[in-house]
Amino acid sequence: MNPSGRRRTTIKDVAEAAAVGVATASRVLSGTGSASATTRERVLAAAARLDYRPSALGRNLRRQHTGGIGLLLPDITDAFYSRLADGVLACAQSAGEPVMIGITGDDPEREAELIGSLLEQSVERVIAVPCGDGEMWGPAFRAGLGVVFVERRAAGRDDVPTVLADDRSGVRVAVEYLIGLGHRRIAFLARHGQSQRVRAYREALASLGMQVDEELIARAHATRDSAYAAASGLFQHRPDLTAVLAGGNMLGEVAFLAARELDLRVPRDLSLIMFDDVPWAELCSPPLTVISQPPQDMGYRAAELVLRESRRPRTVTLPTELIIRGSCAPRR
Amino acid sequence: MNPSGRRRTTIKDVAEAAAVGVATASRVLSGTGSASATTRERVLAAAARLDYRPSALGRNLRRQHTGGIGLLLPDITDAFYSRLADGVLACAQSAGEPVMIGITGDDPEREAELIGSLLEQSVERVIAVPCGDGEMWGPAFRAGLGVVFVERRAAGRDDVPTVLADDRSGVRVAVEYLIGLGHRRIAFLARHGQSQRVRAYREALASLGMQVDEELIARAHATRDSAYAAASGLFQHRPDLTAVLAGGNMLGEVAFLAARELDLRVPRDLSLIMFDDVPWAELCSPPLTVISQPPQDMGYRAAELVLRESRRPRTVTLPTELIIRGSCAPRR
DNA sequence: CTGAAAGCGCTAACAT
DNA sequence: ATGTTAGCGCTTTCAG
Numbered sequence: 001m002n003p004s005g006r007r008r009t010t011i012k013d014v015a016e017a018a019a020v021g022v023a024t025a026s027r028v029l030s031g032t033g034s035a036s037a038t039t040r041e042r043v044l045a046a047a048a049r050l051d052y053r054p055s056a057l058g059r060n061l062r063r064q065h066t067g068g069i070g071l072l073l074p075d076i077t078d079a080f081y082s083r084l085a086d087g088v089l090a091c092a093q094s095a096g097e098p099v100m101i102g103i104t105g106d107d108p109e110r111e112a113e114l115i116g117s118l119l120e121q122s123v124e125r126v127i128a129v130p131c132g133d134g135e136m137w138g139p140a141f142r143a144g145l146g147v148v149f150v151e152r153r154a155a156g157r158d159d160v161p162t163v164l165a166d167d168r169s170g171v172r173v174a175v176e177y178l179i180g181l182g183h184r185r186i187a188f189l190a191r192h193g194q195s196q197r198v199r200a201y202r203e204a205l206a207s208l209g210m211q212v213d214e215e216l217i218a219r220a221h222a223t224r225d226s227a228y229a230a231a232s233g234l235f236q237h238r239p240d241l242t243a244v245l246a247g248g249n250m251l252g253e254v255a256f257l258a259a260r261e262l263d264l265r266v267p268r269d270l271s272l273i274m275f276d277d278v279p280w281a282e283l284c285s286p287p288l289t290v291i292s293q294p295p296q297d298m299g300y301r302a303a304e305l306v307l308r309e310s311r312r313p314r315t316v317t318l319p320t321e322l323i324i325r326g327s328c329a330p331r332r
Numbered sequence: 333m334n335p336s337g338r339r340r341t342t343i344k345d346v347a348e349a350a351a352v353g354v355a356t357a358s359r360v361l362s363g364t365g366s367a368s369a370t371t372r373e374r375v376l377a378a379a380a381r382l383d384y385r386p387s388a389l390g391r392n393l394r395r396q397h398t399g400g401i402g403l404l405l406p407d408i409t410d411a412f413y414s415r416l417a418d419g420v421l422a423c424a425q426s427a428g429e430p431v432m433i434g435i436t437g438d439d440p441e442r443e444a445e446l447i448g449s450l451l452e453q454s455v456e457r458v459i460a461v462p463c464g465d466g467e468m469w470g471p472a473f474r475a476g477l478g479v480v481f482v483e484r485r486a487a488g489r490d491d492v493p494t495v496l497a498d499d500r501s502g503v504r505v506a507v508e509y510l511i512g513l514g515h516r517r518i519a520f521l522a523r524h525g526q527s528q529r530v531r532a533y534r535e536a537l538a539s540l541g542m543q544v545d546e547e548l549i550a551r552a553h554a555t556r557d558s559a560y561a562a563a564s565g566l567f568q569h570r571p572d573l574t575a576v577l578a579g580g581n582m583l584g585e586v587a588f589l590a591a592r593e594l595d596l597r598v599p600r601d602l603s604l605i606m607f608d609d610v611p612w613a614e615l616c617s618p619p620l621t622v623i624s625q626p627p628q629d630m631g632y633r634a635a636e637l638v639l640r641e642s643r644r645p646r647t648v649t650l651p652t653e654l655i656i657r658g659s660c661a662p663r664r
Numbered sequence: 665c666t667g668a669a670a671g672c673g674c675t676a677a678c679a680t
Numbered sequence: 681a682t683g684t685t686a687g688c689g690c691t692t693t694c695a696g
Contacts, residue, residue: 058673
């Protein structure tokens with residue numbers, strides 16, 4: 001008896017109704033093995049009549065694997081991650097795989113809990129934007145979980161298949177563009193954990209023969225408040241900066257807001273480029289110049305990767321593109 | 333042997349290691365029943381040492397229920413729904429319940445498939461933004477699923493617990509505001525299925541003694557393209573309108589875009605109010621006047637409702653609020 | 665307080 | 681081609 005008071009229709013019921021053994025019923029229902037046309041007919045008819053639905057629980061327990069896929073994201077509210085999720089779901093759903101979603105809030109502890117929960121559910125594939133170092137992933141690998149990282153890597157886990165955007169190129173192109181416009185004091189507004197992008201920023205500057213001013217790198221936690229504080233602090237502390245690169249759409253948003261609050265006109269007083277091409281980028285004024293990444297593609301590819309279960313580590317890098325709109329101007 | 337080649341640690345292993353029976357192990361591990369202090373100690377120690385994780389599969393199969401919750405959304409990419417999801421996840425995660433997410437794309441057929449998949453997984457609670465009529469939900473109710481609807485109802489399923497925003501009040505306040513500014517030709521840009529809001533619009537107009545001009549109601553499908561076409565068509569077809577109410581953030585976005593494309597200045601030529609207070613609403617210029625709904629709250633409440641499993645249908649309505657910014661002006 | 669055993673729904677040997 | 685049976689990991693009577 002389930003909560004509704006009605007027992008679930010089982011394969012046994014179907015077998016009985018079709019007057020065959022459970023094994024036979026199982027065979028025709030799961031498409032495995034052979035059965036005579038008439039038997040097949042009878043079983044299918046009985047199943048349809050009884051509105052039979054195979055229980056994934058029973059099957060998974062027997063087969064010792066689930067086939068579901070877990071998805072661990074820092075923040076579903078962020079336009080980039082929600083589109084990433086959309087890509088994953090598109091692929092997973094077309095493959096008929098259920099996906100369990102967990103929000104880490106970029107907190108390694110929560111991440112560890114969620115991994116534990118996934119393990120408990122016998123999920124056997126995970127797509128994750130990892131936070132913290134690779135530590136938390138020990139149990140997952142020990143349990144034989146198939147994992148694919150997206151958007152970033154976890155420290156000490158370079159062997160894990162990963163889908164990345166080409167940050168380095170994106171940052172480099174943006175920096176070159178800004179320098180071409182005459183800017184010399186270009187700040188970078190980053191979230192903690194965006195070491196890849198910060199490194200690319202340093203490299204780009206260095207390769208163009210410029211000094212890296214560490215004070216121009218501001219770091220924020222994953223919350224909007226923290227980001228706003230970082231942006232505002234940066235602008236007030238270094239009024240000499242003339243351009244800023246925001247490491248994500250949320251960071252770009254608060255940078256724009258903070259600039260307005262401090263009466264810095266974009267792009268007259270401040271040139272702004274942000275990561276992620278979100279729909280509102282061309283709605284605000286000036287329309288924002290952005291480094292676009294293909295979030296749905298990234299999600300889709302990650303899902304393909306984790307589904308394919310290709311044993312050897314593979315990492316795929318998707319291109320970024322600088323979309324020039326109106327938020328950058330020559331230095332005055 | 334699982335794919336990784338290593339067998340999962342089972343309760344049997346723990347029992348053996350602790351030199352007790354499986355029943356005893358189960359009792360202390362699941363907190364049920366009693367055991368002597370020493371036994372308890374031994375079992376816990378063994379479990380820790382072996383890094384034991386109970387299998388949800390085994391437990392659920394035995395107990396005949398899963399405790400997971402399914403979440404069916406039209407589009408995770410939409411800021412409103414992603415925040416709704418965030419609310420659901422916040423509640424579910426703090427209750428330790430896994431959530432399976434499915435994207436319907438507002439397509440009844442897909443919705444039906446997803447319901448089927450959820451049933452197969454033995455999920456027993458579902459939170460959904462229903463699309464199409466209540467038809468698709470037959471199997472779910474027959475199977476004894478606990479379902480809660482959010483944001484809208486399904487036709488013919490008025491008995492299902494539902495979490496709604498107070499559309500009627502939101503629309504009425506907005507319409508009154510617009511009329512107070514002198515507007516008389518106020519259009520409504522709606523998605524198919526937003527009958528509730530359209531009705532509220534009609535009622536508001538009528539209660540203020542105004543005629544309802546059906547031509548001023550434009551309807552779009554769930555895609556951005558369809559929405560843009562509807563908005564653009566509306567503006568071109570009825571250049572005499574002076575204000576427009578958009579039934580969602582995506583509709584507001586395309587309305588803004590279409591207006592710009594047609595050289596209609598907001599708010600000089602066209603006053604605009606949209607549903608949903610999204611972060612970019614105050615970034616664009618002019619900042620957008622919006623009817624805000626509390627998406628995370630709605631999600632959280634829905635999760636509470638479905639978790640509580642209160643048998644009697646309850647529907648909760650959350651308040652909306654008109655946030656006046658700069659996208660409306662007196663009629664000229 | 666503890667253990668043996670049944671059985672949840674299903675599939676895969678194995679037998680017929 | 682089909683039926684019988686064991687058993688996946690777990691909880692829960694039922695005895696002791």
